[in-house]
Amino acid sequence: MKTLKILSASQTKALDAFTIEQEGIASVDLMERASVAFVNWFMQEYFAVQQLSIHVFCGLGNNGGDGLAIARLLRQKGFKVHVFVVEYAKQKSVDCEINFGKIQEITSIQTESDLAFLKNIKPNEIIIDALLGAGVNRSVTGILKTIIEQINVLKATKISIDIASGLYMDSANLPEDVILKPDKTITFQLPKLAMMLPQNQAFVGDWQVIDIGLNQQFIQETKVENYYLTEILPEVRQNFSHKGTYGHSLLIAGSRGMMGAAILSAKACLRSGVGKLTCLVPDFAYDILQISVPEAMTLTYPESTHEVLSEIEIDNFQSIAIGPGIGTKPEAFELLKSTLLMAKNKAVVIDADALNLLGTEKGRALLTLLPKNTILTPHPKEFQKLIGHTWKDDFEKLNLLRAFAEKYEVIVVLKGYQSAIAMPDGDIFFNSTGNAGMATAGSGDVLTGIIVALLAQGYSAKEAALLGVYQHGKAGDFAAGNRGKMALIASDIIENLRW
Numbered sequence: 456m457k458t459l460k461i462l463s464a465s466q467t468k469a470l471d472a473f474t475i476e477q478e479g480i481a482s483v484d485l486m487e488r489a490s491v492a493f494v495n496w497f498m499q500e501y502f503a504v505q506q507l508s509i510h511v512f513c514g515l516g517n518n519g520g521d522g523l524a525i526a527r528l529l530r531q532k533g534f535k536v537h538v539f540v541v542e543y544a545k546q547k548s549v550d551c552e553i554n555f556g557k558i559q560e561i562t563s564i565q566t567e568s569d570l571a572f573l574k575n576i577k578p579n580e581i582i583i584d585a586l587l588g589a590g591v592n593r594s595v596t597g598i599l600k601t602i603i604e605q606i607n608v609l610k611a612t613k614i615s616i617d618i619a620s621g622l623y624m625d626s627a628n629l630p631e632d633v634i635l636k637p638d639k640t641i642t643f644q645l646p647k648l649a650m651m652l653p654q655n656q657a658f659v660g661d662w663q664v665i666d667i668g669l670n671q672q673f674i675q676e677t678k679v680e681n682y683y684l685t686e687i688l689p690e691v692r693q694n695f696s697h698k699g700t701y702g703h704s705l706l707i708a709g710s711r712g713m714m715g716a717a718i719l720s721a722k723a724c725l726r727s728g729v730g731k732l733t734c735l736v737p738d739f740a741y742d743i744l745q746i747s748v749p750e751a752m753t754l755t756y757p758e759s760t761h762e763v764l765s766e767i768e769i770d771n772f773q774s775i776a777i778g779p780g781i782g783t784k785p786e787a788f789e790l791l792k793s794t795l796l797m798a799k800n801k802a803v804v805i806d807a808d809a810l811n812l813l814g815t816e817k818g819r820a821l822l823t824l825l826p827k828n829t830i831l832t833p834h835p836k837e838f839q840k841l842i843g844h845t846w847k848d849d850f851e852k853l854n855l856l857r858a859f860a861e862k863y864e865v866i867v868v869l870k871g872y873q874s875a876i877a878m879p880d881g882d883i884f885f886n887s888t889g890n891a892g893m894a895t896a897g898s899g900d901v902l903t904g905i906i907v908a909l910l911a912q913g914y915s916a917k918e919a920a921l922l923g924v925y926q927h928g929k930a931g932d933f934a935a936g937n938r939g940k941m942a943l944i945a946s947d948i949i950e951n952l953r954w
């Protein structure tokens with residue numbers, strides 16, 4: 456498994472300082488290294504547009520220093536670069552001052568009347584935002600606020616250095632804060648927590664990490680609770696294996712009008728390496744299941760009663776998933792309750808309607824029945840129901856997610872772009888795969904099928920959740936590559952699973 460740690464602002468500062476000390480270099484040399492890394496990225500991306508104007512906006516701290524160094528380096532490469540230094544305070548940081556001294560042709564901006572030139576910036580030109588970086592510690596005001604507001608309405612491509620100016624890297628901004636809205640953020644060394652959260656979408660754009668060679672040992676030894684998951688691969692399948700090696704899943708899914716959910720989950724499960732799958736569905740759906748998913752076995756229960764599970768040999772199964780399409784009628788509640796009572800010590804996945812049922816007054820009383828390390832896969836609305844209230848911002852949502860996983864000793868996959876996967880030990884992993892095409896009916900049912908299959912094969916709950924979410928996203932990315940995000944349907948995710 457490969458991850459990038461997400462450090463806090465103070466840890467990032469300490470990493471910076473440690474690298475400087477350890478390598479015996481001056482901080483301005485680290486600034487140069489970061490700027491060279493940015494320019495190398497920029498050359499690959501924009502080499503073809505060398506004749507276009509680039510407008511670099513610099514503040515007075517080290518982010519501004521980066522901007523000045525980048526402007527100098529881009530000019531050396533032959534780009535047409537205009538440099539603006541916004542004099543919002545009296546003093547520059549030491550390294551900003553040094554880079555200020557190394558560059559000519561700077562436009563100084565002190566008042567709002569200096570901003571008339573902004574309207575001459577054309578839509579096909581590039582703006583580099585080096586006004587404020589990781590050092591931002593208060594709401595932006597005055598001339599900085601005005602210039603950010605005016606840059607935000609320009610159509611030019613905006614690229615933020617390290618982080619958008621005005622955005623806090625590890626805490627919530629005020630709703631009224633003015634923050635630069637970049638098309639891209641090129642961040643140094645490690646991703647920042649702010650970049651993981653939906654509320655910051657407009658202030659992040661597409662983000663990318665560039666390596667500036669900060670000290671790896673320090674990163675390794677730094678304790679964090681947030682990670683960005685960049686890769687996780689399945690284990691190799693053994694030559695002398697048979698279907699018994701890979702476990703037997705029980706999938707409890709489907710109801711009248713929602714059998715598709717059961718079928719999608721079942722197919723995804725079978726495409727994810729499970730040895731055997733049994734689907735438990737209402738009696739009317741027997742033929743539907745048998746015809747749609749011939750690889751699965753089918754058990755049924757009378758649609759109208761909740762006396763469902765008494766005949767099931769629960770010990771035959773290594774993993775159980777419940778939820779997709781089961782509906783929220785009282786019978787479904789009884790089905791969920793009896794499943795949980797039987798499933799002690801089992802590897803369990805809870806999704807969709809099962810989450811909606813748990814998210815009722817009566818349902819929340821069942822939370823203590825969840826076997827340790829149960830995997831719950833809510834989207835934000837379902838999670839809100841589970842905890843019984845909403846949150847004021849995404850940072851609070853993350854704290855609630857962590858607290859819930861710790862309290863009930865479960866794993867919670869909060870679905871969405873960069874899904875957050877919370878572990879019982881308090882760690883949260885953000886997924887790097889997936890795309891907006893996957894925001895479509897049935898996508899979650901597919902994820903449930905994948906995860907329950909991995910559990911049956913003996914992956915730990917943590918591995919199954921991480922591997923399942925990652926590969927689900929990867930399949931979605933292949934699918935989007937084949938036919939575009941808008942055309943993507945949940946079945947395409949199943950078709951594009953590659954293990």
Ligand SMILES: NC(=O)C1=CN([C@@H]2O[C@H](COP(=O)(O)OP(=O)(O)OC[C@H]3O[C@@H](n4cnc5c(N)ncnc54)[C@H](O)[C@@H]3O)[C@@H](O)[C@H]2O)[C@H](O)CC1
Nearest residue numbers: 471486489516517518587588589590591592593594595617
């Ligand atoms: N990560 C690294 O190892 C490296 C980072 N570099 C760059 O350095 C910045 C962080 O620099 P810093 O000087 O700490 O902060 P800023 O430039 O973001 O802030 C400047 C200055 O402004 C003050 N300030 C904070 N908030 C406001 C505000 N709302 N309005 C006005 N002024 C504000 C604050 O007190 C600061 O003193 C990082 O992002 C990277 O771009 C290195 O160059 C390379 C190594």
Ligand SMILES: [K+]
Nearest residue numbers: 584587618620
């Ligand atoms: K910036």
